[in-house]
Amino acid sequence: MPRKGHNEEQIVFALKQAENGAKIPDIFRKLGISDQTFYRWKHQ
Numbered sequence: 103m104p105r106k107g108h109n110e111e112q113i114v115f116a117l118k119q120a121e122n123g124a125k126i127p128d129i130f131r132k133l134g135i136s137d138q139t140f141y142r143w144k145h146q
Contacts, residue, residue: 112133116129116135117144
């Protein structure tokens with residue numbers, strides 16, 4: 103079964119939005135991800 107994931111451009115976009123001051127819960131909703139996923143991306 104193929105994984106449903108986000109490509110690198112989406113990950114970079116989300117992280118840059120957070121750096122530029124966007125509200126993090128808004129980023130979660132826009133991309134349809136959990137907060138844990140976002141923080142895992144940030145950690146990587």
